[in-house]
Amino acid sequence: AQNGHCNVSTHDERNRSLGLWVSLQRQKYKKNALSSDRIQKLNSIGFIWDTIEITWDKQFDKHFNRLCAFKAENGHYSIGFIWDVQEKYSWDSRFDELCAFKAQNGHCNVSTHDERNRSLGLWVSLQRQ
Numbered sequence: 001a002q003n004g005h006c007n008v009s010t011h012d013e014r015n016r017s018l019g020l021w022v023s024l025q026r027q028k029y030k031k032n033a034l035s036s037d038r039i040q041k042l043n044s045i046g047f048i049w050d051t052i053e054i055t056w057d058k059q060f061d062k063h064f065n066r067l068c069a070f071k072a073e074n075g076h077y078s079i080g081f082i083w084d085v086q087e088k089y090s091w092d093s094r095f096d097e098l099c100a101f102k103a104q105n106g107h108c109n110v111s112t113h114d115e116r117n118r119s120l121g122l123w124v125s126l127q128r129q
Contacts, residue, residue, distance in 0.1 A: 006047045007054070026051075094123045 010019035
């Protein structure tokens with residue numbers, strides 16, 4: 001358990017031959033050319049059959065955590081270009097804006113004549129129809 005895992009790279013100069021052997025075991029496994037006894041032995045030591053899935057899971061967790069931190073800091077998940085403008089102004093996001101307006105002003109009577117809140121006022125007006 002020197003390295004704590006069985007994911008030996010073929011690019012690791014010190015363990016190149018072992019990395020090639022590990023790669024060969026994965027290839028045989030994918031082709032159903034590896035005996036069940038060998039599969040069981042490799043499973044018993046935590047052998048990773050699909051390195052792409054493991055890499056994806058690690059990357060997903062890393063980026064998901066970054067996205068949560070971004071939301072905590074900025075109050076939204078919108079990063080970069082907005083492809084669907086209607087999605088940006090979805091009912092839920094408008095409702096959130098209305099809640100913030102009420103918290104600040106003590107009411108939900110958003111005027112369509114208020115320059116800063118005109119689009120919210122129009123949305124509120126549509127909800128009342």
